[in-house]
Amino acid sequence: MARDRDEHDRFTRPSKHGSRPRSKQRPEHADAVAAMVTGVDRGRYTLVVDDGGPDEREILAMKARELGRTRTVVGDRVDVVGDTSGDDGSLARIVRVQERTSVLRRTADDTDPYERIVVANADQLVVVTALAQPEPRTGMIDRCVVAAYDAGMDVLLCLTKADLASPDELRDLYEPLGVEVVVTRRDDPASAEEVRRHLQDRTSVLVGHSGVGKSTLINALVPDARRATGVVNDVTGRGRHTSTSAVALRLPRSPGGHEHAGWVVDTPGVRSFGLAHVETDRLLHAFEDLDEAAQECPRGCTHAADAPDCALDDWVAAAADDETRATRTVRLVSFRRLLGSRTATV
Numbered sequence: 001m002a003r004d005r006d007e008h009d010r011f012t013r014p015s016k017h018g019s020r021p022r023s024k025q026r027p028e029h030a031d032a033v034a035a036m037v038t039g040v041d042r043g044r045y046t047l048v049v050d051d052g053g054p055d056e057r058e059i060l061a062m063k064a065r066e067l068g069r070t071r072t073v074v075g076d077r078v079d080v081v082g083d084t085s086g087d088d089g090s091l092a093r094i095v096r097v098q099e100r101t102s103v104l105r106r107t108a109d110d111t112d113p114y115e116r117i118v119v120a121n122a123d124q125l126v127v128v129t130a131l132a133q134p135e136p137r138t139g140m141i142d143r144c145v146v147a148a149y150d151a152g153m154d155v156l157l158c159l160t161k162a163d164l165a166s167p168d169e170l171r172d173l174y175e176p177l178g179v180e181v182v183v184t185r186r187d188d189p190a191s192a193e194e195v196r197r198h199l200q201d202r203t204s205v206l207v208g209h210s211g212v213g214k215s216t217l218i219n220a221l222v223p224d225a226r227r228a229t230g231v232v233n234d235v236t237g238r239g240r241h242t243s244t245s246a247v248a249l250r251l252p253r254s255p256g257g258h259e260h261a262g263w264v265v266d267t268p269g270v271r272s273f274g275l276a277h278v279e280t281d282r283l284l285h286a287f288e289d290l291d292e293a294a295q296e297c298p299r300g301c302t303h304a305a306d307a308p309d310c311a312l313d314d315w316v317a318a319a320a321d322d323e324t325r326a327t328r329t330v331r332l333v334s335f336r337r338l339l340g341s342r343t344a345t346v
């Protein structure tokens with residue numbers, strides 16, 4: 001499978017470039033400052049330095065030429081040199097990108113060989129879906145779950161507009177996959193609080209289709225975020241938030257509380273996840289029980305419903321009682337649904 005070599009190598013073989021300084025590095029880099037990327041706009045990076053500390057500040061930076069093609073995305077931990085004061089007009093230089101703990105990727109569509117990194121170092125993907133207006137689309141949710149599990153991230157399914165329809169069906173569909181579910185409605189501030197508890201101390205990426213209430217939710221969580229809500233002008237789209245790149249927003253600290261309240265990354269440009277880069281085995285790792293059972297599968301088993309001698313079917317059949325069998329069946333059917341979503345069109 002074709003990949004963006006540069007990014008792939010950095011992620012899976014960090015030892016090649018390593019964190020040890022390379023010989024051609026200039027001595028000034030020894031006193032580089034650590035920072036996190038919170039926004040990217042046409043080659044200019046917004047960073048936060050001393051996150052949660054006494055000298056916390058936002059600075060602007062560009063990439064040092066020596067970084068070459070290495071892509072830098074929101075969530076990246078980087079080292080910067082130069083003017084890191086954050087004063088008006090100051091500009092620092094990013095000289096290193098630290099190894100990533102997670103990489104949320106997508107391909108533009110399922111036949112596109114080029115994958116893009118959406119966000120680095122995030123813990124959880126929050127899939128915002130309206131219970132009605134617009135109708136929920138399980139194909140889209142499935143693809144988000146696959147992308148998250150492939151990245152090694154947890155999934156929180158946030159079901160909005162609970163005043164319009166019941167969440168029960170979707171809950172039953174996603175809880176067996178290990179997905180946590182929260183239900184919200186605009187007129188119930190306690191529901192936003194529950195979402196906030198799930199976001200505490202973590203970096204979460206929010207995705208959702210237009211109109212699902214994502215901006216409404218973000219504004220409730222991050223009061224100074226000012227994400228544009230509602231349709232302003234159908235023809236020109238003017239008056240809407242026009243940014244299409246990801247941006248990290250800090251959750252406000254609770255009074256007297258945490259040093260780090262967590263980050264939410266809004267991704268206005270991401271409407272769906274192409275999954276051409278996802279490998280079955282990586283997806284399987286997100287399901288511990290299935291992963292273990294699949295050790296008995298024939299070599300090269302696809303684990304699909306029509307795969308001959310797939311040990312996952314034996315695992316269901318070998319259940320000690322009806323209840324266990326029912327639970328295992330739901331797990332396997334759900335997993336196979338996700339497998340299928342890699343090639344389904346939405």
Ligand SMILES: Nc1nc2c(ncn2[C@@H]2O[C@H](COP(=O)(O)OP(=O)(O)OP(=O)(O)O)[C@@H](O)[C@H]2O)c(=O)[nH]1
Nearest residue numbers: 161185186209210211212213214215216228229230
């Ligand atoms: N009935 C109901 N409507 C809601 C709820 N939350 C948001 N809405 C409405 O749904 C519409 C879309 O909300 P937004 O927050 O703008 O949705 P969005 O997902 O950010 O969509 P874009 O702005 O197009 O990206 C608005 O008219 C909101 O007022 C809710 O809990 N119940």
Ligand SMILES: [Zn+2]
Nearest residue numbers: 297301303310
């Ligand atoms: Zn199998």
